[in-house]
Amino acid sequence: MRYLGLLPLLSPLPALAAGGGVVGENLLWLALILMAARLFVPLARRVGFPAVLGELLLGVVLGNLSLAGVDYFATIARDPIVAFIAELGVIVLLLQIGLETRLKDLIQVGPRATLVGCVGIAAPFALGAWFVGPLLLPGMTTHTYLFLGATLAATSVGITGRVFRDLGKLDTPAARIVLGAAVIDDVLGLVILAVVSSLVTAGSVSGGEVLWIIAKAALFLAGSIGIGRLIAPHSSRWLARLDAGPSMLFAQVLATGLFLAWLAHAMGLAPIIGAFAAGLLFEPVFLKDFETPAIVREIQPLLPAHDPDLAGRLMPVLARHAGHQHEHMIEPIGYFFVPVFFVLTGMQVDLRAFADPAVVGIALGITVAAIVGKLLAGVCAGTAGRWLVGWGMVPRGEVGLIFAMAGRQLGVIGEGLFSAVVVMVILTTVVTPPMLSWLLRPSRS
Structure with missing residues (x-):
């Protein structure tokens, strides 16, 4: 004070x-x-x-x-x-997480992540729409309950990904399941939001609209990752011929992240999905042509004259280390953009909302439902760490606020409920980092 x-x-x-x-x-x-x-x-x-x-x-x-x-x-x-x-901050963060994640590791946990993602959407949606909503907000319309359920179903992977990354745990099975489940969660969340919005505005929704949303998401992920990984080795080799220095490597990685983020947004998906997909494109082996030749030229005069082939034998070792430079190269830009995202997220909290006991009561009730729904998803994580995965899915962050704002604009979420949702978003966002830190302590592993 x-x-x-x-x-x-x-x-x-x-x-x-x-x-x-x-x-x-x-x-x-x-x-x-x-x-x-x-x-x-x-x-x-x-x-x-x-x-x-x-x-x-x-x-x-x-x-x-x-x-x-x-x-x-x-x-x-x-x-x-x-x-x-x-917004650039969370895009850069997901690009960094994608760069530090190997696609084969995600594929290994694919079925488990899909199950976690599906339960992580269904459980909180059901709790919000058919239990907590009618219990805490009697007399409201069915549309209000459905939108509350949709808001509880959202997940913000940026916060969890940042915690895993800060603690050096991105390569754990729990982190891979959370990242994979978050992609499924985002797609299904968009489907639910589109369906509920259509019910409010038109009174009905067609199965074709639902299938089209799912098809767009599948097309984007399969196309961006599949085609991108075919192109990445050749484009990296071609660009390295023009300039094998770090500036060209930096431009390629960041431009790819921004382009796929834009493409995801243009297709009606979350831009962070595109940024994460871009990070998965760049395996270290694809980028070995950038820094390795320059390093070899630098050390060549230092090599012993009686062993001229030493540089050739060092090449694979240097390639492995140089290929990882793209991960560290994005780090400085993250120092600038990423904190702005998290500070701005915290600034969405209006502490005056806590002055109304009714709002606080509703907020605490839906917060409990929001946490329980995601912890139920963690049960499906198997031996990877049920509590870790469950708590990793808990933050709602900006995704929950976007869903609540959509309901507010459609007139089905009033000021009181919106304030309660904001409190829920903040509580789930703030409580997750210390819980994950506690669960990831060495004494508990």
Whole structure:
């Protein structure tokens, strides 16, 4: 609390930023977000929490400074430029996760991940639409209950993926199942959202519309990964002939991620699915032509004259290490974009919603249903770690907010229920990182 006395020192900043117009103001906000996030992260780690929780809590603090009389940050959460940078952040994050994930590992857990994803959609949807909704909100329309169920069915893999990545656990069976299930979850979630929206607007929905959504998702995933992995080795070899340096490698990987994110969005899917698929395209062996020749040229003068073939024998070893550079090359851009996404997610929390006991009661009720529904999905994970997979599916994040916003725009979710859903989204988002950290402790493995 003693640091609140420093808040008046911020008073000149808005006036200075305003002098540069919208651009100047956004530059200031981004500078504050990045430095504050870097300062919060060590604090979170000192108490045993992952970095993402520090960024989320920072967002909650910044988004509610108006309660302490500081209104300078109120416009950040609604700024379209900052929102776009935050969207780029989650795209870069999923691209990083895809780069560190091997497709063959995902295929190995495919049937298990599909089962987890299906149960992870069906269980919370049923709990929300036919149990918690009628119990906590008697007298509402069936459409309201269906939209509540759809909101509970959503999953935000960005938060879970960040925790697994920060703790170095992306190569575990539990992480692979969660990532695979999240893709299934996203596709089925879009199907449910489309069906429920059609029921509200048109009163009915055709089986053809449902099949078309599923077909688009299957076509995108099969096409982007299948065709992309056929093209990637040849395009990498061709680009390496033009420039074997890191700048060309960086451009290829990032441009592919952005292109597939756009393509997924154009097909009505979540852009993060495209970014994750792009990461799966680049196996290290595809990229060996970039850095290895340059490294060999550098070390050639240092090799002993009596062993001229040493460079050739070193080539496979160098290729293995150089091929992994694409994973680390994206890291710096993630340092900039990714924290903005998590801070902005935290800023969506309006702590004033907790002042209404009715909203708090409904929020706690649907939060319990949201957690139980995903933990039931974890039961299907088998020996990979039921609790890990279950909790990994718990965060709703921006996906839950998008679903709730759609219901609000259609008039079936009122202000009170929307506030409760926002609280549920925040609670599931904030509670997951410490739970996963606790479950992933070495003493518990």
